[in-house]
Amino acid sequence: MDELLTKKENAIYVGNEKFIPFISEEKIQLRIAQLGKQLTEDYKGKLPIFIGILNGSFLFLSDLIRNIELKCEVDFFKLSSYGDKKISSGNVKLLKELNADINDRHIVIVEDIVDTGLSINYIENLIRMNKPASIKVVTLLAKPKSIKYDVKIDYIGFEIPNEFVIGYGLDYAQKYRNLRSIYILSEGKN
Ligand code: PRP
DSSP, X not given: XXXXXXXXXXXXXXXXXXXXXXXXXXXXXXXXXXXXXXXXXXXXXXXXXXXXXXXXXXXXXXXXXXTOOSOOEEEEEEEESSTTSSSOOSOOEEEEOOOSOOTTOEEEEEEEEESSSHHHHHHHHHHHTTOOSEEEEEEEEXXXXXXXXXXXXXXXXXXXXXXXXXXXXBOBTTBOTTOSXXXXXXXXXX
């Protein structure tokens, strides 16, 4: 069986592409605790539904809601836009609908990364059709230089450059989501 990772001096090699440590597990968890505290204050007295966009958001959502000190609910959409490529295909496919009735509910959309904004834009339009009480967006990572769609992000963990990142839910051809920290492409084909 292939070993899980080829690691040398903390870098991760995927073929001839080199990924170096970018955001540590400690930094991620610290920032999520801050976001959780902020959301707990902002949603006091409300019963929010945290809606994760699968697959990428599953780790962030699970850590985030453990930092929410309120009653809350969780549901998921599953989308696919990138396929196995590093650059957005520009198309979104809805692979799983919500189960919850979101009419008149307070919705917090949870993303691992907002890149072009296509996925968030698509999901917000879908959610809006069901007339929720409010919609906010929280993302662990945002690439401000790569946004192409008109989206408002309410809570951002980290703003990052327009580079390819993996780990903590973010994949490379579906792999490496299980890394505990985030790595950035430093050398190789982009
Ligand atoms: C990634 C990520 C976001 C989206 C962001 O999902 O999880 O949902 O791309 O890019 P955008 O702002 O340009 O839409 P992907 O389609 O790769 O699927 P995954 O969540 O299964 O990794």
